[in-house]
Amino acid sequence: MRKVSRQMDAAFALEVLDKAPYVTVSMTRPDGTPYGLPLSLARTDEKTFYFHCALEGDKLDCIAHQPTVFLSAVTKCAPTVGPKDGSFTLQFKSATAVGKAELVSDREEKIAGLRAICERFLPHHMDAFDDAIARSLDHTAIVRITLTEPPVGKRKQYDKQGEEMKYGRME
Numbered sequence: 052m053r054k055v056s057r058q059m060d061a062a063f064a065l066e067v068l069d070k071a072p073y074v075t076v077s078m079t080r081p082d083g084t085p086y087g088l089p090l091s092l093a094r095t096d097e098k099t100f101y102f103h104c105a106l107e108g109d110k111l112d113c114i115a116h117q118p119t120v121f122l123s124a125v126t127k128c129a130p131t132v133g134p135k136d137g138s139f140t141l142q143f144k145s146a147t148a149v150g151k152a153e154l155v156s157d158r159e160e161k162i163a164g165l166r167a168i169c170e171r172f173l174p175h176h177m178d179a180f181d182d183a184i185a186r187s188l189d190h191t192a193i194v195r196i197t198l199t200e201p202p203v204g205k206r207k208q209y210d211k212q213g214e215e216m217k218y219g220r221m222e
Contacts, residue, residue, distance in 0.1 A: 059204030061097075064146035067204055069094055069171075071124035071146075076102070076196070078113035078120050078152070086113050092122075093167040098198040100150070101164035106192050114152045120196060122148040141207065148202035155193040164193040 068074055077087035086109060092100045100122070104110050114120075127144045155161050162184055169180055 059144075059206050061201040061204070063144075063206070064148065064202035064204035065094065065097065067126050067144050067146035068092070068100075068122065068124050068148065068202065070126050074100075074122050074124045076120050076122055076152075078110070079117040080109070080113055081116040086110075087121075091168065091172055092196070093164070093171040095163070095167050098150075100196040100198075101155075101167055102194050102196070103165060103168060104192050104194065106190060110194070111154065111192060114154065114194065118151045118153060119199075120150055120152045122146075122150065122196070122202075143205075143207055145205045146202055147205075148198050149200050150196040150198040152194050152196045155195050158188070160195070161188060161191075161193040164195065165191070 072091075073089035074092045075087055076090050076092070077085060080086045088110075090102045092102050094100050123145070125143055125145045127142065129142045131140055131142050132138070133140050155164060165184065165188070166180065169177060169183075
């Protein structure tokens with residue numbers, strides 16, 4: 052990272068990944084070209100994320116070819132004028148991570164992954180979860196991403212006095 056003063060720890064990065072409305076997952080196609088798209092991920096522990104998709108398609112082709120994936124997310128993104136020098140800048144919180152993606156075949160883990168996704172995005176509708184599983188589990192793929200190294204966070208944010216909060220300083 053070029054500006055180490057903006058680097059944040061793994062806990063900060065996981066919080067960004069958890070709060071982002073979607074996480075961009077970048078993969079490699081079988082022909083070697085890049086493929087990336089925003090996905091709705093849910094995390095179940097310090098290293099494990101899940102997403103769902105169709106039983107066939109580009110995502111699964113990429114994972115079968117090269118299971119290494121790159122995650123990136125941004126939250127609290129706001130264009131601003133630097134309070135001290137008037138420069139045009141951007142305040143943000145971001146996170147990146149590297150992991151290994153695998154298609155989940157175990158029925159109970161598939162249900163657990165879908166439950167995590169539903170609890171994250173539709174927590175007030177969990178009463179419909181069992182019926183949805185009964186209807187769709189057999190034609191839904193679940194992918195587990197296991198982080199292979201700690202995630203990295205980065206932040207540019209100003210305090211109330213207009214000073215950039217560097218080196219992990221929190222308010």
